[in-house]
Amino acid sequence: MFDILLNALALIADPYVLLVVLFSAMYGLFMGAVPGLSATMAVALLVPVTFFMPPVPAIAAMVTATAMAIFSGDIPGCLLRIPGTPSSAAYVDEAHAMTLKGEAGKALGAGLVCSVLGGLFGTLVLIFFAPVLAEFALDFSTYEYFWLVLLGLTCAIFIASESPLKGFVSLLIGLFVTTIGMNNPGGFPRFTFGSGDLLGGLSLIPIMVGMFAVSEVLRYAISSAKGFERVGSNVGPIFSGIGRLVVKYPVSVLRGSSLGVVVGALPGAGADIAAYISYGLSKKFSKEPEKFGTGHVEGIVEASSANNASLGGAWIPALVFGIPGDSITAIVIGVLYMKNLNPGPTIFMVNPVPLYAIFLIFILANLLMLPLGYAAIRLARTVLSVPRNILMPIILLFCLVGSYSIQNSFFDVGVTLAFGLIAYLMEENGFPLAPTILGIILGGMLESNLVSSLIKSDGHLLAFFDRPIAGTLGVITLAIWIIPLVLRLIRSRRTA
Template identity: 75%
Template sequence: MLANLLAAFGQVFDPYVLGVILLAAIYGLFVGSVPGLSATMAVALLVPVTFFMPPVPAIAAMVTATAMAIFSGDIPGCLLRIPGTPASAAYTDEAHSMTKKGQAEVALGAGLLFSVIGGLIGTFVLITAAPSLAELALKFSSFEYFWLVLLGLTCAIFIASNSPVKGFVSLFLGLMIACVGMGNPAGFPRFTFGNSDLLGGLSLVPIMVGMFAVSEVLRYAISAGQKMKVVQSKIGNVFAGMWGLTVKYPASILRGSILGTTVGALPGAGADIAAYMAYAVSKKFSKEPEKFGTGHVEGIVEASAANNSSLAGAWIPALVFGIPGDSITAIVIGVLYMKNLNPGPMIFVTNPVAMYSVFIVFILANLLMLPLGFLTIKLAKKILEVPRNILMPLILLFCIVGSYSINNSAFDVGIMLGFGMLAYLMEENGFPIAPTILGVVLGGMLEENFISSMIKSDGNFVAFFNRPIAGTLGVLTILVWSMPIVMRLLRKKQITEIYVNG
């Protein structure tokens, strides 16, 4: 273990890797600071660049860019009342209210410091939980993986959508996309319509880039680029008074970090869900709930800790089971496969040095956030003045080049543009795109484990419940499925009783 750890330090603290981390940090901070450019989009745009990198710097670039973008999304939220990333939307009104009261440095300082603390706590949970879960996962067969994937897809529908029906439709669209081509247990071409380009299936990276980057470019183009006005608020020393907040709200920091890590580990949830839940929990347990919404820092403290800790939490199921915790780790899983770091319980046995390197990068990225985040806050007004009518066409150009470079195929560019339009139409009509991505990533795994299990059991479905872990996961999945029906029946019963007792 010590030898692997030393080797990992050697890999991470190589000048080339450190240079990649620094550039990725600057890139992530910039992308997060520009309203409309999400952390997922930042990672999707990095994928073509990682083709030319060894595994450790490729993963380091993604980890660092994500952490930085999630934090820097707070900056336009605070100064413009336009969240830079969805993860910052939960407390945008709170931060902007503080800015109008002349407390911008307190709001931004809290967002920075407690993002770092939350990220470090989440990383500690990742380091301790992932190897332990991997030992348990070694006992998993196709029966357990089938139920686990099914449970993850089910949770994604209910957690990541206000409308479970729309989440369900979105998920089935992703599962249908995963069926295209010959990548199925029978090796039979499906939904190819005689097109040889579809025999290998639809490439994941063009789909990701299209749905997360091109859709944002389309949204900007259609909105005709509204001009943004920055609230002129003096930003002094953002670290002043932070120790006082740490002493005053230790329970909020810890609660937000644990909640964020837990929510991050749920498939399809992500940092934005974690931030909303943490903000709501903070208000629920606050001694001053009436101050929320008027420019009160307590909610920002807890939600900032939650959104960054969720990033590390999302890596737990991604590394151990190959099941993405959010859309960012869905992209990362694709890169891991390209770099021959196949996710699963054996990754800690076959590639221990790479895993230790990932853990070190998480710690380094969060520590690096303090000085670089401070500089970004100081330069915030300059970053927000970058003309988006120049920035968006450059992003589209990079998307096209990146999608083409994967297979040197113009067909992939068409896939990217098509899925960009699809994602835009879905989001405009309230259909979440996270379940679609999870369906694409996990569809093959679901089918493969189901077919393998049916062959092993000679078609006897009872075998899916015979093993203790499989039975537990199966019952849990069925309970999650039946919960909305039970809740609806209870509500009807209550309404009937009220009407009868009337």
């Protein structure tokens, strides 16, 4: 083992590999910070470049760009309330509320440090427990996924602190969006109204860009005459008090990192679901749940830990069984085969040196995130000093270009503008946006796993509780639904 580690270290000490890591890090930070350019797109665009690289630097480029893009999505979310990646949308309102209070530095510093801690935790789990966790992930059938998705959707109601009913309605809007098109178990076109563009459904990225970015531009355009709320360019120190913060919330960091690894290891899950569930659980178990939504850093600490920890988790089934944990590892698996690093149980015996070099690059990328992330935050903070009447049109232009570039479709541009208007109307009437986004992310998984489970069980609902993991998740989910109602009923009777 010691010889393998020495050889792996020699591989990544190559100046060429280190330069690839450095440039990939800067590229990933840029891609994540621009709304519409997700971490998945960043990795996809790297694939043609990797054709001309040896195996280790090719995988290093993808690992580094992914880690950086997941973090940098927090920067526009915090400063402008426009999340750069879908996983940043889980706590965008919390981070922006801190910016309005002059605590953007604290929010971004906490997100950066906890992303590093979560990423390192996920990497260590990947190194030492990959086979065990991969077997656990493979035990998940459609029954377990159904309950896991329901648990994630339940967390959307926790996010809607002001009005659970409005949060529920917002969630239903997101679930309805996923029913559009032919992306359903029966392959039947629904709510297409004869439009060919709607047959493939509505893409998440144009919707998210519209709901968070275009709605913000609309709000500025409508509210500027009344005196739009401005944010000062002095957002405070970035790392001041971060040590005390980690000491204050060690359970949040550990819980978020652990949940991120587990959710990341589940095929088809990923950082988006991990972030939403972590933020919801953080509020549920917090000693100060009433502060969530007002600019409270605890939820950011837990969700950002889960974000980057899920990256290591997603590589577990990808490396051990060749099963992608998320859309990013689905791309990476193709590159692994192309470079003759065939994933599977034998990879630990056939290619141990390149494999452990990849593990070391995970660690290097997360450590490199601290200085480069700090520099990115310092650079991005200048955005707040730009006059809004100049900044908002530029943001709108970036959003429309980003939406078009996903599928080279003007239809996606129309989707972005339409959902920008919908989001503006929702927020003006007190409906939160986060449950809608989560409903869109999880709606397809909910339907496909429900239908598949009902087909396998011949319609018997008790089959959803037959398997140990499914039964446990089912009981937890139903308890979360029922216990608050029972407690409210008891309190109302006592009051009466």
